[in-house]
Amino acid sequence: MADLQKKEPVALPTWPDDVYRVLKEADVRQVGMVPDAGHSRLIRAFEADPQARVITLTTEEEGIAMLAGAWLGGERGVLLLQSSGVGNCINMLSLPMICRMPLLMLVTMRGEWGEFNPWQVPMGQGTRAVLEAMGVIVTRADEPHLVASTVSGAANLAFNTWRPAAVLIGQRVLGAKNFKELARK
Amino acid sequence: MNVPNELLHRRDVVNELLRDRSDLLVVAGLGAPNWDISAAGDSPNNFPLWGAMGAAAMMGFGLAIAQPKRRVLVITGDGEMLMSLGALATIAVQNPPNLTIAVLDNERFGETGMQKTHTAAGVDLAGIATAAGFRTSRIVRTMAEVTEIRDLAHRGNGPVFAQVKINPEALYFVLPPADGGILSTRFRQSVLGDGSLYN
Numbered sequence: 001m002a003d004l005q006k007k008e009p010v011a012l013p014t015w016p017d018d019v020y021r022v023l024k025e026a027d028v029r030q031v032g033m034v035p036d037a038g039h040s041r042l043i044r045a046f047e048a049d050p051q052a053r054v055i056t057l058t059t060e061e062e063g064i065a066m067l068a069g070a071w072l073g074g075e076r077g078v079l080l081l082q083s084s085g086v087g088n089c090i091n092m093l094s095l096p097m098i099c100r101m102p103l104l105m106l107v108t109m110r111g112e113w114g115e116f117n118p119w120q121v122p123m124g125q126g127t128r129a130v131l132e133a134m135g136v137i138v139t140r141a142d143e144p145h146l147v148a149s150t151v152s153g154a155a156n157l158a159f160n161t162w163r164p165a166a167v168l169i170g171q172r173v174l175g176a177k178n179f180k181e182l183a184r185k
Numbered sequence: 186m187n188v189p190n191e192l193l194h195r196r197d198v199v200n201e202l203l204r205d206r207s208d209l210l211v212v213a214g215l216g217a218p219n220w221d222i223s224a225a226g227d228s229p230n231n232f233p234l235w236g237a238m239g240a241a242a243m244m245g246f247g248l249a250i251a252q253p254k255r256r257v258l259v260i261t262g263d264g265e266m267l268m269s270l271g272a273l274a275t276i277a278v279q280n281p282p283n284l285t286i287a288v289l290d291n292e293r294f295g296e297t298g299m300q301k302t303h304t305a306a307g308v309d310l311a312g313i314a315t316a317a318g319f320r321t322s323r324i325v326r327t328m329a330e331v332t333e334i335r336d337l338a339h340r341g342n343g344p345v346f347a348q349v350k351i352n353p354e355a356l357y358f359v360l361p362p363a364d365g366g367i368l369s370t371r372f373r374q375s376v377l378g379d380g381s382l383y384n
Contacts, residue, residue, distance in 0.1 A: 073251025
């Protein structure tokens with residue numbers, strides 16, 4: 001019985017649709033991303049949106065620089081990344097800070113609640129400290145129904161006060177992978 | 186006139202790239218390219234970086250897609266470009282016609298004691314850009330070729346990548362404003378108008 005329950009299809013979470021609406025209200029046009037499974041529904045929504053441009057990056061700090069250029073040219077954007085990518089951004093975060101530019105980062109968390117892969121833990125546990133050390137204002141959502149309002153608040157903060165803001169989307173919202181199960185023949 | 190094998194001088198190159206610049210938007214990488222565009226004449230349409238090494242190309246790209254009717258020229262150094270080679274792949278995939286990247290390649294880390302960069306050992310930045318998908322990507326050794334890059338940049342027939350081989354000379358600094366808030370605000374006011382001051 002327990003096994004059967006595990007294999008039943010789970011209803012797809014719809015909080016990414018609410019996040020998409022919030023980002024559209026914020027007039028986000030440039031979506032820079034290094035993909036994460038937790039962002040896949042939001043990425044698909046933007047890919048279907050002719051008013052937005054999804055830019056796949058080779059590394060997350062490219063997105064910090066790109067969105068600085070976007071702001072200089074009058075466009076707003078968002079950077080979608082996983083917690084492991086936050087570490088790649090550290091020095092580049094000087095740019096929005098010193099130039100008083102908005103930056104909105106949506107970070108899907110790994111290396112915390114329910115994590116199976118030990119290699120995700122160091123950066124996952126360091127994510128908030130790294131962002132805050134670089135002056136990024138960090139807020140966090142651990143319940144699906146709170147993600148969109150948290151993003152809305154961070155977007156207002158970023159775009160109205162010209163500073164970097166990040167939303168950490170907890171692994172509890174995203175659901176933890178079970179690699180042992182995935183590896184089972 | 187150029188003598189064969191004589192390296193170009195960086196400020197001659199930059200002066201030519203920015204000749205009759207009209208409403209060209211310019212992003213310069215940290216260090217000497219910043220001082221070079223400032224020596225050519227400070228402008229609100231310049232965004233000279235003082236840090237964030239590796240940012241220049243992607244910053245120019247974000248600006249270029251936000252302002253598709255303007256032409257954007259990134260002028261940076263070989264060390265700065267080497268730090269963000271992945272950006273060449275990202276930009277080539279997006280294929281922005283109004284973006285030109287000119288790398289002033291002195292084969293040195295000029296600000297830190299003129300240590301050799303990878304290009305001194307033959308790493309071919311223009312070849313990397315070609316392989317990434319830039320349809321126009323050249324190694325430039327003469328002022329006539331610099332003029333061609335200038336014209337491509339000003340016409341918006343891009344994306345264009347140019348690796349301009351230059352003399353490893355250390356020149357006097359010409360400093361633009363260092364306050365990032367001033368640089369951002371004056372750039373946005375110039376590009377977006379006075380309305381940008383109200384948000």
